[in-house]
Amino acid sequence: MKLTRRALLKNSFLLGATAPLSLGSALASNPASAPQQGPITLYGSDKSTTELGLGLRQQGLLPRYEGHFNPLALSALPSGTLAAGFTDESGIVLLTSLLAGRGRILALGRHEADRHQLLSHRGPIIDLMTVETGSWQASLGREYGRLVSTPGRGRHAKELPRAATAANIRELSFLVQL
Amino acid sequence: MSTTQRILPKGVAEADFDAALSLFRDTIGSESVLTESEQLAPYTKFMMAGEDADYIPSAALLPNNAEQVQELVRICNEYKVPIWTISTGKNLGYGSAAPGETGQVILDLHRMNRIINVDPEVCTALIEPGVTYQQLYDYIQEKGYKLWLDPPAPSAIAGPVGNTLDRGVGYTPYGEHFMFQCGMEVVLANGEMIRTGMGGIENSSSWQVFKWGYGPYIDGLFTQSNYGVVTKMGLWLMPEPPAYRPFLIQYQDPEDIAEIVDVLRPLRISQIIPNAVVIVHTLWDAGTHVVRKTYYDGKDSIPREAIERIKQDEGIGEWNVYAALYGTPEQIEINWKIVEQAFGASGKAKIMYGEEAEQRGGGFEYRAALMKGDMNLQEFGLYNWRGGGGSMWFAPVSQAKGSETKDQTELAQQILGKYGFDYVAEYIVGWRDMHHVIDLLYNREDPEETQRAHDCFAELIDEFAKRGYGLYRTNTEFMEQVAGTFGEPLRNVHTALKNALDPNGILSPGKSGIRQ
Numbered sequence: 091m092k093l094t095r096r097a098l099l100k101n102s103f104l105l106g107a108t109a110p111l112s113l114g115s116a117l118a119s120n121p122a123s124a125p126q127q128g129p130i131t132l133y134g135s136d137k138s139t140t141e142l143g144l145g146l147r148q149q150g151l152l153p154r155y156e157g158h159f160n161p162l163a164l165s166a167l168p169s170g171t172l173a174a175g176f177t178d179e180s181g182i183v184l185l186t187s188l189l190a191g192r193g194r195i196l197a198l199g200r201h202e203a204d205r206h207q208l209l210s211h212r213g214p215i216i217d218l219m220t221v222e223t224g225s226w227q228a229s230l231g232r233e234y235g236r237l238v239s240t241p242g243r244g245r246h247a248k249e250l251p252r253a254a255t256a257a258n259i260r261e262l263s264f265l266v267q268l
Numbered sequence: 269m270s271t272t273q274r275i276l277p278k279g280v281a282e283a284d285f286d287a288a289l290s291l292f293r294d295t296i297g298s299e300s301v302l303t304e305s306e307q308l309a310p311y312t313k314f315m316m317a318g319e320d321a322d323y324i325p326s327a328a329l330l331p332n333n334a335e336q337v338q339e340l341v342r343i344c345n346e347y348k349v350p351i352w353t354i355s356t357g358k359n360l361g362y363g364s365a366a367p368g369e370t371g372q373v374i375l376d377l378h379r380m381n382r383i384i385n386v387d388p389e390v391c392t393a394l395i396e397p398g399v400t401y402q403q404l405y406d407y408i409q410e411k412g413y414k415l416w417l418d419p420p421a422p423s424a425i426a427g428p429v430g431n432t433l434d435r436g437v438g439y440t441p442y443g444e445h446f447m448f449q450c451g452m453e454v455v456l457a458n459g460e461m462i463r464t465g466m467g468g469i470e471n472s473s474s475w476q477v478f479k480w481g482y483g484p485y486i487d488g489l490f491t492q493s494n495y496g497v498v499t500k501m502g503l504w505l506m507p508e509p510p511a512y513r514p515f516l517i518q519y520q521d522p523e524d525i526a527e528i529v530d531v532l533r534p535l536r537i538s539q540i541i542p543n544a545v546v547i548v549h550t551l552w553d554a555g556t557h558v559v560r561k562t563y564y565d566g567k568d569s570i571p572r573e574a575i576e577r578i579k580q581d582e583g584i585g586e587w588n589v590y591a592a593l594y595g596t597p598e599q600i601e602i603n604w605k606i607v608e609q610a611f612g613a614s615g616k617a618k619i620m621y622g623e624e625a626e627q628r629g630g631g632f633e634y635r636a637a638l639m640k641g642d643m644n645l646q647e648f649g650l651y652n653w654r655g656g657g658g659s660m661w662f663a664p665v666s667q668a669k670g671s672e673t674k675d676q677t678e679l680a681q682q683i684l685g686k687y688g689f690d691y692v693a694e695y696i697v698g699w700r701d702m703h704h705v706i707d708l709l710y711n712r713e714d715p716e717e718t719q720r721a722h723d724c725f726a727e728l729i730d731e732f733a734k735r736g737y738g739l740y741r742t743n744t745e746f747m748e749q750v751a752g753t754f755g756e757p758l759r760n761v762h763t764a765l766k767n768a769l770d771p772n773g774i775l776s777p778g779k780s781g782i783r784q
Contacts, residue, residue, distance in 0.1 A: 162424065162645075179655050180648035183360060186313040188425065190357045190365040191302070191330050191376045195309035200713055207713060211306035244305050260655055267306075 127151045127239055131167065133159035133175030138227045138261055145224075145231020146174065151238065161185045164268060165192075171268045174234055182262050189266060197237055199230060199263035206230075206250045213242015226252065234265040275326045277349050277371040285326065288347040292329055295339045300379075302328040311357075311374050314364040315651075315659040315712065317722035318745040323366040325352070328374035334455060334499035340375065341497065342459040344774045351375040352776050353497050355397035355430035358422055361659040361707070362434070363744035368778040380499065385476075388413040391505045392450065392476035397429040397498060402643050404428065414508040416641035418442040424643040429501045433491050434741060437696060437703065439638040441594060442506045443544030444698060446491055451475040453500035454490055457770035461499070464490075476502035492741070493762075494776035495769045506641070509594040513604065514636035515621035516628060517611055518585030524616055525587055525677060525695070526670030531610050532589075532697050533668045540603050543639055545591040547695040550575050552707070553584045553630040555653035555692055556646050567717075569685045583629035585618070590635040653692065656711025658721055660745075662728050664737035668702040676704050676737065683731060684708070687724035688717075703740060729753065744778070751781025 132143050132153040143153035151172070156163075159177040161184035167173070177185065182198070189195060197215075200207040206226070208215050215233060276285055292301045302308060303326075311325050329351070331337050344351055352372040357365030367374055381398030386408060395404065401417055402424040408415050418438035420431055431438075432445040442448045451465040465481040466474040479487070490496050519528060528547055535541045551570065564574040579586065593600045593607070604621075611617040625632045634646035651659060662680075666672040673695065681691045684706075693706040706728075710721040725746060729739065733753040742750045751759055762782045766773070773784040 178652050179657055180645075180651040183313075183315070183651050183657065184425070184645070184648060186310050187358055187360060187364060188310075190310040190354075191328060191378055193310070194304075194306035195313075196306055202713075211309045245309070 127235070128172075129154055130172040130174055130238070131156055133157070133173065133177065136176075138176050141225045141227030142174065142176065142231040142234070142263065145228035145233075146235045147231075148228070149232050149235025149238070151235050159185075161188055164188060167268050169268055172238060172266075173268070174231075174263070174265045176261050176263050178262065182264065185264060185266065189268075193266055193268040195264070195266055197234060197263075197265040199261075201226075201252065201261040201263065203252065203260070205252050208233075208248045208250070210237060210242075210246045210248075211244070212237045212240050213244060214246045215248050230263060234263075237265060275324050275371055277326050277373060278369070280347060280349055280371075284347045285349065288343055288349050289327065291343045292327075292340060295343065296329060296331050296336050300330040300332075302330070308374075311365045311367070311376075314366040314744075315361050315657060316363060316743040316745045317658060317660060317710070317712070317718045317725065322370055323363075323368075323744070324370045325367045325374045326371050328376050330376050330379050332379050334380070334453065334461060337375070337377075337380075337455045337497055337499055338459045338461060341455055341457060341774070344373070345457065345459070345772050348772055348774065349373055350774050350777050352779075353377065353494075355433070356400055356425065356427040357430075358426040359430065359434060360422055361661045361743065362741065366744070368744050368747075368776060372777070375497065377497075377499070383407050384500065386411065386413065386415070386505070387476070388415060390477050391415055391507050392502060393428075393505055394451070394476055394500060394502045395428060396500055397427065399429065400425055400427045405641075405643055408505075415505040416440060416442075416508055417505065418445065418448070418641055419638065419643060421638065421647035422645065423638070424645060428503055429498060432501065432503065433498055435491055436741070437544055437698070438641075439544050439546065439590075439635070440506055440592075440641050441539075441542035441544075442504065443696075445503075446488070448504040449487065449501060450477065450479045450504055451500075451502035452487055452490060452498050454496040454498050456496050457772070457775050462496075465502075476504075489765065492780045494779040494782055495765060497775065509596075511597045511600050512592060512594055512640055513600050513621055514590070514592040514625070514632070514639050515607070515619065516625040516630075516632050516635075517589040517591075517620070518618045518628070519587040519589075519616055520579070520585050521616070522586050522677070523674070525673045527614060527616065528587055528589060528670070529668055529673055529695065529697060529702065530670035531613075532591075533700075535607065535610060536668065536697055536699060540593075540606050541591050542594055543592050545589060545697045546635070547697065548588040548590065548631070548635075549691060549693045550579055550584055550586055550588075551653075551690055551692045552650070552694050553588045554578045554582050555707075555709075556631050556634070556649040558582065558653070559655075560653050560690070568688045569681075570690045581629075585630075588630050590632070590639065592636070592639040650692065650707055650709065654690070654709040654711060656713045656717070658708075658710035658712035658718060660708045660721065660725055660743055661741070662706040662708055662725060663703050663740055663742075664732045665740045666702050666704065666737055668697050668700055672702065673704075675735065676732075679731060679735070680704070680706055680728065683724060683728050687720045687727075689721065689724060704737075747778060748781045 127150045130151045197210045352367040353375045377397040380396040384394040401419040418440045466472045696703040
């Protein structure tokens with residue numbers, strides 16, 4: 091799906107760009123400039139997770155794949171551990187609940203058939219697009235990777251259209267730190 | 269949409285709040301005073317149909333012991349800072365770990381998680397608010413004690429103190445949690461500490477065995493209330509019985525609910541069936557492991573035709589009764605005959621246990637675990653039923669009589685249908701009472717649907733109250749409305765107690781509709 095200038099403006103997403111853009115490009119950044127940021131535990135068990143990991147890696151993070159998300163396993167991870175991935179509704183409920191007083195929610199994503207809803211607690215989602223390649227999951231990984239190192243603060247929500255998909259599956263992503 | 273402005277407690281100047289924060293840090297350490305957005309974010313996640321902006325904390329405090337709680341409360345009194353107390357923060361569907369209103373400081377007691385004592389002879393425990401069911405379970409297993417817990421459905425991560433103080437229920441014979449509570453330690457709003465029951469007697473050995481103490485019995489004042497901060501609580505544990513037989517009874521007709529309750533009532537009152545029996549509707553039984561859109565993707569209530577398909581495919585009934593027998597093998601055999609005779613009389617029931625029950629669809633496995641106090645998180649599957657993270661528990665109380673079920677079920681289905689929601693429900697039959705628990709599941713990411721859910725819940729409260737059914741518990745968004753259904757005289761007493769015990773109104777303002 092292409093974003094019109096009007097749609098971009100509506101989503102506070104246009105910073106001087108004029109061309110229609112896809113989400114894939116919207117969240118892309120230059121991998122070559124990515125700093126080395128250290129390990130991140132990655133949860134999920136399908137292609138989306140692999141792509142998310144790719145994006146995180148492009149931002150200098152070192153994903154360690156842990157498979158299907160078990161929120162209860164988070165308590166065994168050392169303080170300071172970064173974690174990202176995909177889960178279902180009950181997983182998000184458990185995750186956010188378990189983090190109270192124990193960790194930080196850096197960002198959450200709700201990826202519906204027709205739109206992406208992103209919520210950051212690390213400042214605005216601003217990484218704008220210069221590349222029109224790759225999947226939205228990889229772009230999301232790059233943006234999550236950027237948020238890991240950003241000094242931004244405050245709650246910022248953004249909604250973006252999602253390219254039409256045959257899968258019609260709701261996916262929920264997260265980026266947290268214990 | 270961005271939110272970066274600072275959240276302050278209502279009526280507190282920024283300079284005063286900064287001064288209070290500084291004292292909080294001196295008391296419990298900087299690392300235990302949370303003020304950053306991403307640290308506070310987990311305390312803003314809730315499932316009820318309220319506005320996000322109405323439930324944002326200004327800070328969270330994580331004390332390690334009761335003495336720190338006393339000092340924090342004194343500071344709050346000095347600066348008139350309102351605090352909202354949580355224990356493990358797992359009151360999901362009732363407000364979760366979010367404050368009662370924006371600006372309140374969360375007093376998060378989850379780090380106070382000491383198991384002070386478990387006595388295997390008198391079968392009691394004394395614990396702090398941060399102890400989870402899983403933690404207590406593991407402790408008991410490690411010690412090799414033959415004792416059972418009574419966890420609610422989100423068992424592993426929730427805790428006995430918080431659940432009991434909210435008057436939650438479980439599924440073993442100790443299912444009415446407050447009934448099996450014994451002795452509290454409470455920090456009052458002025459920072460003083462009291463012990464209830466026999467706890468006031470120095471070196472008393474009976475604090476966890478004799479509930480009443482001397483003089484007025486006040487433990488109930490600290491449940492569903494904001495009169496103090498409970499920092500320790502005693503509870504009774506069930507001795508592991510020599511034998512246990514969970515069973516399942518299925519009925520296929522929606523009208524059968526009346527018969528089920530009437531057959532159950534005498535068995536419950538006489539303790540032939542001693543545990544809190546659940547009568548689970550099709551959509552709840554399926555919803556723990558089936559996704560709605562597999563059968564229906566409409567925005568209105570799921571139609572009867574789809575419900576029948578679910579019953580067929582999943583091998584579950586319209587009503588699915590989960591109960592258990594406890595005792596010696598001989599006692600169980602005798603009681604089983606009574607159960608079979610009672611439920612078999614009409615010829616409508618399919619009565620099962622053991623492999624036959626396990627092979628049926630639905631939730632027999634996790635229900636059987638819950639009825640013996642074992643942990644599991646199966647019921648979280650309900651959140652996948654409709655998706656979108658919205659859930660509110662509507663739970664009116666009635667007598668355990670069949671005649672109370674037909675109108676309630678029809679009324680609930682009619683109101684839920686009007687707003688396009690599904691009847692995902694169960695009845696829990698207590699000793700003489702019955703909780704009609706409905707999970708109003710909705711897509712909280714859809715503002716229009718969230719508004720509908722809000723209106724639906726409000727109408728459920730009012731319409732049930734008109735017919736004499738009050739709620740035993742509710743979420744923070746609707747506490748004020750529910751308090752109103754119980755009448756002004758009672759509210760006036762609650763307010764008088766609040767004014768006497770917490771004159772600055774710093775403890776959980778708005779809890780159960782109670783304010784200064």
